Amino acid sequence: MPAERGHLSAHRDDLMAYLALSVLAASAMYFAQERLYADAGYFLVRVIDEEGFHVINQRWLMPLIQWLPLLGVKLGLPLKGIILLYSLGNVALSAAAFLYVNSVLRDRSHALILLATQFVGLAQALFCPVFELYYGAILLITLRALLQSDQRHTRSGQLTACLLFALIATCHFLGLLVLLLMLILDRIWRYRSLAIAFAIILMVLMAPRLIGLSVYEDRAFHTVFLRLEIAGIGWVFAPGRLWAHAVQAFGHYPDAILIALLSILTAWRMKAWWPMLVFITGHLIIYTVVSLYFPDGTHDRYRETLDYAHVLWALVAAGWAVQESHLWRKWTPHLFALVLVLRVGWSFHVGSTFEARRAWIEERIVHARRQRITKGLDMATHPFTAPGFNNAPLYAPAPFEYLLHSAMEGPENTVVLVSIPPNAQVDGRALETELRREGVMLPVRTNGRYFQMPSGPFTVVE
Secondary structure, three states, rough: HHHHHHHHHHHHHHHHHHHHHHHHHHHHHHHHOOOOOOOHHHHHHHHHOOOOOOOOOOOOOHHHHHHHHHHHHHHOOHHHHHHHHHHHHHHHHHHHHHHHHHHHHHHHHHHHHHHHOOOOOOOHHHHOOHHHHHHHHHHHHHHHHOOOOOHOOOOOHHHHHHHHHHHHHOOOOHHHHHHHOOOOOOOOHHHHHHHHHHHHHHHHHHHHHHHHHOOHHHHHHHHHHHHHHHHHHHHOOOOOHHHHHHHHHHEEEEEEEEHHHHHHHHHHOOHHHHHHHHHHHHHHHHHHHHHHHOOOOOOOOHEEEEEEEHHHHHHHHHHHHHHHHHHHHHHHHHHHHHHHHHHHOOOOOOHHHHHHHHHHHHHHHHHHHOOOOEEEEEEOOOOOOOOOOEOOOOOOOOOHHHHHHHOOHHHOOOOOEEHHHHHOOOOOOOHHHHHHOOOOOOOOHHHHHHOOOOOOOOOHHH
């Protein structure tokens, strides 16, 4: 009977995992063109135009999600096919990591949690799936499963652990923070050789990175330390601010909060004081750092990327709880199945706003073409706001989005539009220099395979 129950349990876990992968893949394909939102369009244009990987801020795991569209470029696939492959990047990496954890490490629980990193706590962020921490999360859960397995004693296991550590550490500073918290939770110092190797890798990676901080990262650190100096750490724990963030969190992350609370409760009931202390302290540290950097509680895609550190830490805690509690092992697949259904349903509800936004982008492209404008300044605005509590309007379309949506009809149909405020005074001839200074690096070739860039100055679209 125990063997039969174990077989049924394994079958149930596998069923849940393949259901999750299928749903994630179906959603990625359905919303492929909507998932070019914000930074996502920029990275895809760079990969296509440069016909190579595009890595910024020394975040070396980016090729793991760029190889599929790059392969499409090398094979000469049409742009629509490349966009589809791009959208499936997180699903492909999730599937590969799942197979490794589930089949090689034989850790079904962490395999499920690994997949959960791609839907728990996510809504608007699903439409800009290029935040490095989403992929660092996959690797972080994989690393934890490896450290909990016998493979950590083998040479190949230790090399794999070091590679995973390096990729996670460079994905984002929030990713590094959660990684260090996870290693403290698991008392990495017990594994002396690995602890020393990780420390050496961290010094080698961080020294040049801290010396040569990018403008973006330097501004982020400056913001945190300046606010800490002016307002003090107590500022982020003011009762009104705590209440506002709590209301915001329960409105957008009920699944992550439930998982976090259940994990802490499990540790308390088991009198596992060390894990409980680390779980609570971890959330306090993440909250403090994120609040000092970005105190605005209005919800949008960027808010979700920052709050994702809390989501990931809650899933790490769930991984510990599944290891230690038979009840967690029994109910985790059911809990994640419920969260998957609710999150996918909500993402389709939110997705209707992104679909309307895509349709509006396509209308503006048609409108510009009617005026024989292929390089335009567009003052038209449309405030799309996704459903949900206290949401900010979606971003105005970026030039890369107009570029991709127009070029899907063929490179000769390429249109570049730049959204500008109504009645703004802009020098169309100087704009390209200004865009390049701001990091908006548009393709320049007039005879490219995927983009045939229009020449001449920017013209105002009436």
